[in-house]
Amino acid sequence: xxxxxxxxLLDVEGQVLEVVRAPHPVxxxxxxxxxxxxxxxxxxxxxxxxxxxxxxxxxxxxxxxVGVAAQMFALDVTGxxxxxxxxxVFVLCNAVVVEATRNEKAREGCMSVPDFTxxxxxxxxxxxxxxxxxxxxxxxxxxxxxEARALQHEIDHxxxxxxxxxxxxxxxVYPRKVYQ
Amino acid sequence: xxxLAVTVIGPDRPGIIADVTEALVGTGVNLEDSTxxxxxxHFAMMIVCxxxxxxxxxxxxxxxxxxxxxxxxxxxxxxxxxxGAPYMLSVHGADRxxxxxxxxxxxxxxxxxxxxxxxxLSGGLYVLTxxxxxxPTAELEMLDRALEIAAEELGVGVTLRPAxxxxx
Numbered sequence: 024x025x026x027x028x029x030x031x032l033l034d035v036e037g038q039v040l041e042v043v044r045a046p047h048p049v050x051x052x053x054x055x056x057x058x059x060x061x062x063x064x065x066x067x068x069x070x071x072x073x074x075x076x077x078x079x080x081x082x083x084x085x086x087x088x089v090g091v092a093a094q095m096f097a098l099d100v101t102g103x104x105x106x107x108x109x110x111x112v113f114v115l116c117n118a119v120v121v122e123a124t125r126n127e128k129a130r131e132g133c134m135s136v137p138d139f140t141x142x143x144x145x146x147x148x149x150x151x152x153x154x155x156x157x158x159x160x161x162x163x164x165x166x167x168x169x170e171a172r173a174l175q176h177e178i179d180h181x182x183x184x185x186x187x188x189x190x191x192x193x194x195x196v197y198p199r200k201v202y203q
Numbered sequence: 204x205x206x207l208a209v210t211v212i213g214p215d216r217p218g219i220i221a222d223v224t225e226a227l228v229g230t231g232v233n234l235e236d237s238t239x240x241x242x243x244x245h246f247a248m249m250i251v252c253x254x255x256x257x258x259x260x261x262x263x264x265x266x267x268x269x270x271x272x273x274x275x276x277x278x279x280x281x282x283x284x285x286x287g288a289p290y291m292l293s294v295h296g297a298d299r300x301x302x303x304x305x306x307x308x309x310x311x312x313x314x315x316x317x318x319x320x321x322x323x324l325s326g327g328l329y330v331l332t333x334x335x336x337x338x339p340t341a342e343l344e345m346l347d348r349a350l351e352i353a354a355e356e357l358g359v360g361v362t363l364r365p366a367x368x369x370x371x
Contacts, residue, residue, distance in 0.1 A: 080370045105369065130368035140368035169369065176371040186371075193240075194321070197334065198283075199368075 025110050025164060028155055030072040033065050033114075037073025040089040045136050045185060052092040054085075054181040059116040059154045064095065068114040068156035071097035081134060083173045085180030088135050094118065095156070096177035098170070105169035118153030118178050120146075121163075131176060131186045132199060142195040143186050145175045204253050206277040207232075209263070211248040213270035219246050222266055230258040240321075251277065286316055287338040291366040296359025298329040305353045306331065306361065313346040314338045329359070334366065 030037065043049060057064045067086060075084040075097045082103060085096035099112035123146030132140045149171040151164045166174065176186065190196050211223050220239060227234065232254030239248040252259075260274045294306055303322060310317060310333075320333040337343070347363060354361040 083371055103369075130366060132368040132370040134370070172369070173371050194238075194319070197289075197319075197368075 025113050025155065025162060028111075028113050030069060030112065030114070033069045033157060035066050035069045037069030037071075038066075039077050040070050040074050042074065042078065042084070042088050042134050043090050044134075045187070047090075047135075049087050049090050049092050050135055050180070050185060051183050052087065053183040054087055054092045054094040057093045057095050057116045059156050059158060064093070064116065065156050067091060067093065067095060068097070068116075071095065071114060072112065075099065078134060082169075083177045084134070085177045087180050087183065092183075094181045096181060098173055098177060100170045100173055103169050107168040107170075108166045109170055110164060110166065114156050115151070115153035115164075116156055118151050118174070118181065120149055120151055120175060120178055122148075122150040123175070124148045128191055129172065130197075131172070133176070133186055135180075136185060136187060138199050139187070140197050140199050141186050141190040142192070143189045144191050145172050145189075147171055149174060151178070205256055206235075206251060206253050206280060207256060207259055208273075208275045208277050209248070209250040209252060209259065210273045211250075211263075211266075211270050212242075212245050215241055215244055215246040219270070220248065223248060223263070223270075226262040226266065227252065227254065227259065230254055230262045232259060243324075283318070286314075286336050287341065288336070289318075289366040290315075290335045290337055290363050292317075292331070292333040292335050292361070292363050294329075294331040294354070294359050294361045296329060296354075296357065297327055298324055299357065302329060302357055302359060303331060305357060306350065307333075309346065309349045309353055310335055310337075312349070313341045315341060315346075335363070 082100045083098040086093040094117045097114045100106040125147045126144045127147045128144045148167045232252045234252045237250040315337040318334045322331045350361045
């Protein structure tokens with residue numbers, strides 16, 4: 024069960040990695056399918072969780088964002104005000120969206136594109152398949168609202184796509200508004 | 204090299220952007236921020252770019268006539284520091300004079316600033332959308348009420364909603 028998964032099950036210490044920023048080419052590279060049992064990939068899973076944990080406000084981090092063109096991401100929308108269904112913290116390998124319905128537009132930001140935000144239309148209900156690191160069984164996750172959006176954003180990263188590739192119009196990219 | 208403001212407007216046809224930007228790139232200009240859009244059959248471009256003033260002016264000379272072009276030197280760039288949280292303002296209703304003036308005056312009176320605004324008229328329907336920043340000191344309830352009153356007088360509908368982004 025994905026909800027009982029914990030980074031402790033990886034049994035390795037995660038290292039905090041540097042988050043790369045656009046226009047770094049790795050962010051535009053389709054990630055390779057990974058072997059979830061490969062010790063290097065298990066280490067990467069722990070590193071993604073560790074890096075996500077130290078990044079304020081970060082609810083997800085994909086391998087390309089730490090410079091590795093691979094189909095893996097960490098996610099945790101626990102406590103987010105827009106989350107409904109929440110599967111807690113997990114890392115998924117080789118994830119694919121198999122069903123997506125009920126599109127809604129919302130404004131997204133991304134650690135790899137720190138100076139812009141953009142309006143992106145995404146499904147509010149999705150079904151995703153993937154494999155937990157260190158396991159071999161494919162599992163299916165159905166979720167909604169903010170977790171559904173975050174999943175699609177991370178799966179996009181794994182395929183070399185940024186939210187900039189999906190913005191809802193010519194005027195849908197905005198300078199990031201950061202104020203004190 | 205100076206920072207230049209280039210504006211171009213003229214009857215729309217395919218290739219205006221390509222013609223203008225090709226002429227600019229030939230002078231070594233690097234396009235920075237720009238906005239380009241179709242306004243009731245006229246294509247309008249506003250570009251801020253860094254480049255040599257005289258060369259840019261003469262490179263665009265052959266395009267004058269069909270297109271109205273201005274090139275001006277700009278003062279030093281001022282970084283826009285956001286004054287507060289972002290909001291999206293929408294106004295729509297029957298067209299009549301004074302909608303933009305009335306609504307933007309309310310925003311200004313609350314200490315807000317507008318960072319982007321567009322209006323469209325189609326048939327009798329007038330639509331205004333704007334990105335607004337409001338300072339933390341702004342009294343949102345009072346602004347909402349003031350906008351409602353202004354909207355009622357103008358016979359239009361107005362909504363002001365937070366435009367916060369979610370980091371993923």
